[in-house]
Amino acid sequence: MSESPECRKLPPLRGTGCDNNGRITGPLAEERTVSLIPKHDGGKKVDLSKIDPGDTGSVSKQDAEQQTVSLLAELAELQDLLYAAGETAVLVVLQGLDTAGKDGSIQHVMGAMNPQSCRVASFKVPTPLEAAHDFLWRIHAETPGRGNVTIFNRSHYEDVLVVRVHDLVPEKVWRSRYATINGFEKLLSDADTVIVKFMLHISKDEQEKRLIEREQDPTKAWKLSPTDWKERELWDRYQEAYEDAINNCSNKYAPWYVVPANHKWYRNLILAQTLVEALRPFRKSWEDRLKTIGSEELKQLRAMRQRHS
Numbered sequence: 001m002s003e004s005p006e007c008r009k010l011p012p013l014r015g016t017g018c019d020n021n022g023r024i025t026g027p028l029a030e031e032r033t034v035s036l037i038p039k040h041d042g043g044k045k046v047d048l049s050k051i052d053p054g055d056t057g058s059v060s061k062q063d064a065e066q067q068t069v070s071l072l073a074e075l076a077e078l079q080d081l082l083y084a085a086g087e088t089a090v091l092v093v094l095q096g097l098d099t100a101g102k103d104g105s106i107q108h109v110m111g112a113m114n115p116q117s118c119r120v121a122s123f124k125v126p127t128p129l130e131a132a133h134d135f136l137w138r139i140h141a142e143t144p145g146r147g148n149v150t151i152f153n154r155s156h157y158e159d160v161l162v163v164r165v166h167d168l169v170p171e172k173v174w175r176s177r178y179a180t181i182n183g184f185e186k187l188l189s190d191a192d193t194v195i196v197k198f199m200l201h202i203s204k205d206e207q208e209k210r211l212i213e214r215e216q217d218p219t220k221a222w223k224l225s226p227t228d229w230k231e232r233e234l235w236d237r238y239q240e241a242y243e244d245a246i247n248n249c250s251n252k253y254a255p256w257y258v259v260p261a262n263h264k265w266y267r268n269l270i271l272a273q274t275l276v277e278a279l280r281p282f283r284k285s286w287e288d289r290l291k292t293i294g295s296e297e298l299k300q301l302r303a304m305r306q307r308h309s
């Protein structure tokens, strides 16, 4: 990978604790965390062939796992503030080829968030009703409101990925969708939605390994589909489609992150770190909002007590 060495530093770990309710608390990752992977927000173009899916950024598995615990505690804390302040929405887009780890990421990283204000929306082959509408119809209906987090397990990007690779619509149609997606994501951003998009990047060999594992493990075989092996034959076309989607739809208001995902522990660290970094800048504003709401409520409570005394 091409990042500079300072991209790879990990914050020092200050340990973790547990409060009386069993919640992980207290010592959180240092605010000065430096990103392990680049943000694609409209500047330099991405070349997927130059990003090693097996990269682990010189981080040991043990360090990564410890840091992930610490970052996830901070993520849960930020999510509480997000919910209480009710000013901002968060949309996380998860894309990747079969077996790339979308489900595992949801379980291990997003699972740290409070289900009260966090949900997953999964997008499959469009139903006849969905297919009778424009491609964003079903997507827009699932976007998060202020205070909430929604994780898209696949997304509107399928309409420029699988749809392109399988020639489900003419090129003119899928190509015009890049601009439509940019406009749509700008609309969400203007309505206070923080958008973070992840492509889980695995190697062809790792995919083969995971498909065979699924075949041999009766607890995982339910995830298999005979089409997975057929889709694999279209590997290069998918890489091309992903690269174009990322390069055409990377913006400051909706950046993409290409996550080296062959090693699940590294993938988890990157996801946790990227989400925390996306939300940290809002902490002060959310805390201020809570203070305002709190003092307003207290004022009303005192007024009520006076009226009844």
Ligand code: AMP
Residues within 6 Å of the ligand: 123, 124, 125, 126, 154, 158, 159, 162, 163
């Ligand atoms: P899975 O995520 O393994 O449950 O599979 C869902 C399937 O739905 C994948 O093969 C996707 O490519 C497919 N899919 C999702 N969105 C679309 C779409 N807009 N058009 C066609 N196929 C889609």
Ligand code: MG
Residues within 6 Å of the ligand: 098, 223, 225
């Ligand atoms: Mg599948």
